[in-house]
Amino acid sequence: MCGLTGFWHLRGASREILRSQAEQMSRQLTHRGPDDSGVWCDEAAGIVLAQRRLSILDLSEAGHQPMHSACGRYVIAFNGEIYNHLELRQRLAAEGAAPTWRGHSDTETMLACFVAWGIERTLQLSVGMFAFAAWDRQQRTLVLGRDRMGEKPLYYGWCKDTLLFGSELKALKVHPAFNAQIDRDALTLFLRHDCVPAPYTIYQGVLKLRPGHLLQISLDAPRDAQPTPYWHYNDVVSQGLSEPLACSDSEAADALEQRLRASISSQMLSDVPLGAFLSGGIDSSTIVALMQASSHRPVKTFTIGFDENGYDEAVHASAVAGHLGTEHTELYVSPEDALAVIPRLPSIFCEPFGDSSQIPTFLVSELTRREVTVALSGDGGDELFGGYNRYLTARTTWKRMLHMPRFARKAVAGTLRTIPPVAWDRMMEHAGPLLPKKWRLAAPGDKAHKLAEALMASNGQAFFLNVASRWKEPANMVIGSREPSTLLTDAEAWPEASNLAQWMMAMDAQSYLPDDILVKVDRAAMANSLETRVPMLDHRVVELAWRLPLHQKIRHGQGKWLLRQVLYRHVPKELVERPKMGFAVPLDRWLRGPLRDWAESLLSESRLRQEGYFEPHSIRQKWEEHLSGRRNWQYALWTVLMFQAWLEASQQSA
Template sequence: MCGIAGLFDTRGKQNFATELIARINNVQAHRGPDELGLHQEPGVAFGHRRLSVIDLATGQQPLFNEDQSVVILFNGEIYNYQELVPELKALGHVFHTRSDTEVIIHAWEAWGEACVQRLRGMFAFAIWDRNQQTLFMARDRLGVKPMHYALLDDGTFIFGSELKVITAHPGFNRAIDPLAVEEYFALGYVADPRCIYRGAHKLTPGHTLTLRHGQPVPPSKPYWDVHFSLDNAISSRDAQAELMQRLQESVRLRMIADVPLGAFLSGGVDSSAVVATMAGLTSTPIRTCAIGFDDPNFNESAFAQMVADRYHTDHRLEVVKSDDFDLIDTLAWHYDEPYADSSAIPTYRVCQMARKHVTVALSGDGGDESFGGYRRYRLHMAEEKARGMLPMGLRRPLFGVLGRLYPKADWAPRMFRAKTTFQALAMDAAEAYQHSMSVMRSDERAALYSDGFKAQLGGYGAVQIFREHAARSGTDDPLAMIQYLDYKTWLVGDINTKVDRAAMAHSLEVREPLMDHQLIEWLATLPNSHKIQGQEGKYLLKKAFESKLPHEVLYRPKMGFSVPLAKWLRGPLAQRTRDSVLGPRMLDSGYFNPATLKSMVTQHQSGQRDFSVPLWSLLMFDAFLRQAGDGRAPQ
């Protein structure tokens, strides 16, 4: 786990200044505090910050092949690297380290761009092949590891693990992309491959990018996608047995490390399943880490303790006060872009605590997406059934009118909060799911934005992201469709971004066995009945672990990793909310309707409405603007 940074001259072979590559590399020193490495030659400059995890003695980067003609920068882990070594040796390749990094170099020499097909893991890497005069970049299938890049006006191609590598270059133009602002206020993050800045991009997960001197930067190319066939006729009992075998393999591969290793244990089904599997693979007590909250409405630590007691783990718990909101500016710096998921706060804290005891931690991230665990999945399937009863020509006008007329009732019992449901029933499946995932609905964003900013958007809406992915999904099954959408949007843009930045802020490597691509490919063959039965999500996972985990852990209501936002914004954060949302930086930015901002703050703090999520999004946007510069909307 590391930080990488590089410069490539697309027009010629300029010599990049050592001071420049060192400076842009060192802005992400937190990602790799153990070692610093640089490599320069005409037209190329590579920088690396290392967090030593595997092959502590000889795994330094940049790393070269035998004749020094190929050099690599690598962030991540290749879990099947030990399996590839004998095959590559048989092809004549000579190894000088025990690192997974060297495996990638020889895989490139052996198989070229197709090398990524052989790699099982989380990764973002760049290879410079001097003989082929080629820069080759790749990102893992599910976007666990980040990669950002930009083409500067002078022809310099710059890339790095974090966006701050790009913005540290004096030639980068920080003009904000209005479409990215729309995506942020719709989703709470800027969706891949867009960045908050017009000139920067994220390499799309499951894609590669190949550059050569004197040639234009081409579009990235996909090398993987998930296909939902849903045609596996396996029985429930056999599926449970095969799931256990696949999980054991996935966890075993992720327990390879030359440094202290442990696991997050939230008390939820996913992390508990990972810990139970780990305990079955070693006789040494597993180090487990949990965060508790002094507010019982947000505290799952008792359930984590049940699992820790059952498997006799070396369990560490830290209780966080319910007013732990002093990380706003810290998070804005680490995330580089506006990022609105408030669970970044407890995630930051659990990573901070875990790093005191381990260097590598396994997590349960990805379980909800793959096993059908979200409540929104069941709601969407019910809505799809209702949508199927009427043609769009009738649904859109009928439910559109009801959605506009029905009052917003955040205060009411859920069964009476029909406005959002009416709005969703007037939409197609992709639009309805994006609607359900929004931190602010389309009508709310329309009221939020200034007329000038809406003109800048030119009719663009974040729903286009969902429609484009839906068109590529290859399925019209309601559950498979939204699982696919989550793999492409929520999992990458929210979950993986949150965990990567929070973990690397503390030089902690996090591994996700439930995101193993081979496991996901297998789960995508299973019928929906293995994932959701009635009102029970994660059916297969829960049944498989009934003999291994307490019933209270498996079948309790889902809590999530959240914080008391509404309470904060009416109490200890009330003044900061007013000062930020209604301050000159936001009001003068050109993005917002001042009357809407004032109404949201007033109604929320009076208790009339719950605008906690939109207001938190605005708070984090203001924190981003404060660190990014004046942040004015483009004219």
């Protein structure tokens, strides 16, 4: 795990200037790689590669980057891990293509594979998470690449006559050519999704490389280069749905456990201490259970707890850890500990990011880094195995809606809206003990009003967009903006899945997962110089998951059914069966309490008008309703607050 950056200056410059600018960019990524750093440049070509290293495999000088291939053709700055690199070395040896190895790093393996098989073929044979920049000295071509699922980030953009690239935007921003012009269209996407989805960024002219893509830039026509996929998630979906596994539940559970064990075993390879996040939920418990099953010593596990009622999962994690016999560390954090993270968020994420679980994710990463350098995570289980409640809603609510004429849906929606959310909450509070567990919802009033909006959707895709949106009409909120097309609105990019729940899962895996979940985990962990690995996102696990029929994922109104069957082989059912919580903080109460003055300052009408990005009326209305307790607008407000805090920090550092 590392950080990389660099640039290609088409007009060229002196070696001293090139190196000085690259070193300044690299220093912005010290948190991603505190152990070592390096800069390589070709003065004649104007190309510079820089890397910060967090040493995980081959801690010796032989792992230093940027690294040259043995023949000298390729130079690479690499971030990530190739989990099957030892098998790739064996394959090279069998073909007589192995060089004389200088060390045992996966970066050296990757370079040797480039020489033997070419870059695209190498990536198709590789299992891992990565982003890289490679310079082909023979073809005078720069190649940028990103892993299949988007675990590792890579930004790039032309600024005047210079191509800038790097693991985080903060590295690009310090280059003299960078133009920090905010993209108002991208800001609308941020309001809708809580993040800026790829390929966009908050800055004009700067892009994210999509997962599973390569960008090859030649000297002949450098500005004409367009990213191309070497692996496409929709192909996996299509193939899986057309060639489903015909096997019993027990056989399917065997196949899934075998594939997960193989992925976890490969990701436990490390020359430094390794552990795992453990929330006590299905995903992290499954990962830890299989880690412990293959380990001869107790696995180190980590969780944080809150004393706030309804937000503490530490007790569940402790029960799972006790059963499995892990070496468990938990830390109860105070509201003051959590609130102290907030001023750091703009620098940690370097573009606006509105998922409030960023706070506990940072805190558990900080705790984990005290003991280990690598941590395995359970992310990906929801998208692959049907874990989110919206997939269950798609199978029930939307199906019922399809049989209702539009006038009837409109009438039901109107009825739902006539009852204020606080009244819904009171009714459900009194009726709760009489209702089945699956009907006992958190914030029922807000969910009732959200359902009222969803009832008016014209089709399943519009239903999903409504459910997945934080602000419904963000272009009306951002002055001088127009909402761009994304994966969720571009029908040509949609997967071929006729079942709405499967379609939603495929869309989440290509948008919400890489643009929100994986960004959150990467930035929060790397801010603490902690490497995270996600075994469920091994592409072979992904491919198997899509060959499993939907009834083995969602059954009897419960998601992740098959994943649960694997977990029950290792952990008693009663230790992990409970309503899905998510990694949350009591944001609604904080905004009415200790964060009120901070939020009021950022959301003041005069400030909003002076800055000129937002129409103040709707924001002020939601803020006042939230303070009064009439509605809970915590997440919508948090999205705006994160932009405002980021904008303030950007202006102060300019």
